[in-house]
Amino acid sequence: MRHLRVIQQQNGTESDSSGNLGVIYLSWHLQTANLTDIDALYRERWRSFAEREAENVFKSSILFEGLQWMNDDLFIHMRLPNGRQELLEGWLLELAYKHTAEWEQQFIAELNVDEDCRWEGKLHAGVSVVEANNVLDNGLFWYESMKKAILHGQSAGAMERSLKRRAIDRLLGQRLINPVYQPIVSLEQGKVFGYEALTRTMDRTWFTGPMELFLFAEQEGLTYALDRLAREKAIDGCMPLKQEQKLFINVMAQIMEDPGFSPGQTLSLLEQHRLSPHNVVFEITERSSIADFGSVKRALEHYRSQGYQIAIDDVGAGYSSLQSIVELRPDYLKVDRSIIQNIHLDEMKEHILFTLIQLAAKMGISIIAEGIELEEELAKVRDMGVHYAQGYLLGRPAEFSL
Numbered sequence: 001m002r003h004l005r006v007i008q009q010q011n012g013t014e015s016d017s018s019g020n021l022g023v024i025y026l027s028w029h030l031q032t033a034n035l036t037d038i039d040a041l042y043r044e045r046w047r048s049f050a051e052r053e054a055e056n057v058f059k060s061s062i063l064f065e066g067l068q069w070m071n072d073d074l075f076i077h078m079r080l081p082n083g084r085q086e087l088l089e090g091w092l093l094e095l096a097y098k099h100t101a102e103w104e105q106q107f108i109a110e111l112n113v114d115e116d117c118r119w120e121g122k123l124h125a126g127v128s129v130v131e132a133n134n135v136l137d138n139g140l141f142w143y144e145s146m147k148k149a150i151l152h153g154q155s156a157g158a159m160e161r162s163l164k165r166r167a168i169d170r171l172l173g174q175r176l177i178n179p180v181y182q183p184i185v186s187l188e189q190g191k192v193f194g195y196e197a198l199t200r201t202m203d204r205t206w207f208t209g210p211m212e213l214f215l216f217a218e219q220e221g222l223t224y225a226l227d228r229l230a231r232e233k234a235i236d237g238c239m240p241l242k243q244e245q246k247l248f249i250n251v252m253a254q255i256m257e258d259p260g261f262s263p264g265q266t267l268s269l270l271e272q273h274r275l276s277p278h279n280v281v282f283e284i285t286e287r288s289s290i291a292d293f294g295s296v297k298r299a300l301e302h303y304r305s306q307g308y309q310i311a312i313d314d315v316g317a318g319y320s321s322l323q324s325i326v327e328l329r330p331d332y333l334k335v336d337r338s339i340i341q342n343i344h345l346d347e348m349k350e351h352i353l354f355t356l357i358q359l360a361a362k363m364g365i366s367i368i369a370e371g372i373e374l375e376e377e378l379a380k381v382r383d384m385g386v387h388y389a390q391g392y393l394l395g396r397p398a399e400f401s402l
Contacts, residue, residue: 019082021132021141022063024096025149026050026074028107029156030121042111043072049107050074057099068146075146080129088129090166097159100125126153164216167206171213172225176202179230179237183395184248184368187382194246196283196390197234198397214252227255228265235269240400241279248281248311253290253324256282256299267306277307281332284324285313293327300328311368315339316352325359333360337371337391344380357385 028046051067054076058064065077080088104123111121128148132141152158171177181195199210207213217226234249241247270276282303290296300310311332312324316339325333335356343349353369360367369381372391381389 019131020080020085020088020129021065021145022078022080022088022092022129023127023142023145023149024076024078024092024100025124025126025128025146025153026054026076026100026103027072027124027153028121029124045111046072046107047074049110050103053099053103053106070146073150075149077142079132085129085131089127092127092129093159093163093166096125096127097163100159122156124153124156125159126150127159128152164206165220167203168213168217168220168222168226171201171203172222172229175229175233177230177233178202178399179234180397180399181238182390182397184246184388184390185394187378187386187389192245192395193388194248194281195238195241196248196397197230197238197250199230199233199250200397223252224255227252231266232269235266235273235275237400238275239273241273241275243275243279245279246281246309247275247279248283250283250285250313253284253296256284256296256303277303278309281309281311283311283313283334284328284330290324290327293323297327314370315356325363325365329363330365332366332368332388334368334370334390335386340369340371340377340381340391341373342377344374344376350380350384353381353384353386 028050030042047069051074054067054074058076058078061078063078063080065079068075068077078092080092100123107123108121126149128145130141130145130148152162178200180198180200182198183192184194184196185191186193199213201207201210201213207216214223214226217223231249231251234247238247266280267277270280282300304310309331310328311334312328312330313334314336315325315333317336333356335353339349339352341349343353357367359365366387367385368388368390369377369386370390372378372381372389372393374393377391378389378393
C-alpha cells in the first residue's frame with residue numbers, strides 16, 4: 001500500500017491537510033436471527049466491537065476526525081490532504097480493506113463463542129472521498145461523503161471488487177501481463193510443431209492466475225480488452241517462431257461475436273514479425289455454452305478465409321461439447337487432461353479417446369493430447385494414433401529465448 005505522503009508528492013501538495021473529506025462506512029448484516037431480544041444483543045455486540053476496533057486503529061492518526069453512528073451503521077471520518085481523488089480513494093480503499101477484512105472474521109469469531117447459537121453475517125463496507133473547499137458548508141460535505149460511502153458499500157465484498165477493478169484497469173493501461181509458451185510436439189516427426197501462448201500476471205496480489213483474471217474481466221465487461229492485450233503480447237513475444245511452426249492463441253468463443261474482434265489487428269502484428277495467418281491457430285475456449293453457433297460460425301469462416309486455423313480447447317471437459325465440434329468444424333481438437341491423465345491405466349478413458357480419434361479422422365481433424373506428464377501416457381496416446389501432444393513431460397511454459 002502506498003504511503004499517503006507519496007500521493008501528496010505526486011500532486012505537489014504536502015502542506016495543506018484540509019482539502020478532502022474521507023469516510024469509511026461499516027454495516028453488519030446479520031443473516032441468522034430476527035428475534036427482537038437476539039437482535040438487541042447482536043446490535044450491542046456490534047457497536048461495542050466496531051467502535052473499539054475503529055478507535056484502536058484510527059484514533060492516534062492525525063487524519064482522524066471522529067466516529068459517527070447512524071442507527072447501527074458506523075462512519076469513520078477522516079480529513080485528507082489535497083490531491084487527486086482517484087489516488088486518495090485508492091489509498092483509503094487499501095487502508096480500509098486491510099482492517100475490515102480482519103474485523104469481519106474477528107467479529108464472527110466473537111459472536112460464535114457460544115456454541116449453542118451460531119451467527120452468520122456479512123460486513124458491508126464502503127469508502128468515499130469528497131473535496132471540501134468551503135469551510136462554511138463542512139456539514140454538507142460530510143453528508144455527501146457519507147452518502148457516497150453507503151452507496152459504495154451496498155453489497156458485501158464491494159471494497160475487494162473495487163480494488164480488483166483498479167488492479168485490472170492498471171494492468172490493462174500499463175500492459176502488465178507476460179506471455180509464456182508451451183511446446184506442442186508432433187508425435188510422428190518428434191519435433192516441435194507449435195506453441196500455445198499462455199498469459200501470466202506480473203502482480204498476483206488480486207489475481208492468482210489467468211483464470212481468475214479472465215473471470216473477473218468477464219464480470220466487469222472487460223473481456224475483449226483483456227483478450228486483445230493477451231493476443232498482442234503473445235505475438236510480440238514469439239519472434240523466434242519458425243516459419244513452419246504454429247502459434248496457438250486462446251480466444252473465448254463469445255469474443256468472436258464482438259464487432260471489435262478484428263483479424264486485421266492480428267494481421268498487422270503478424271506482419272511486423274514476418275509471420276502470416278497461416279502461423280496462427282485460434283484456440284477456442286468456452287467459459288460458457290455458445291448461445292448462437294451461427295454467429296460464431298460466420299466469424300470463423302471469415303478468419304479461415306484469411307488463412308487462420310481453429311482449435312477447440314478442453315475437449316472432454318467443461319462446455320466443450322460434441323455440438324461445438326460438429327458446428328465449428330475445427331482443424332484441431334485439444335483433448336483435456338482429465339481424459340489423458342493415467343489413460344494407460346483407465347480403459348474407459350481409452351474408449352473415449354478412441355471415439356474422438358475416429359470422429360476426428362472422419363472430419364479431417366488433428367488430435368492434440370493435453371497434459372502429458374508421464375512416459376506411459378505419451379506412449380499410450382502415440383500408439384493410439386494421436387497426432388500431437390502437449391504437457392510438462394514435453395516442455396513447461398516459458399518465455400522464448402532470443
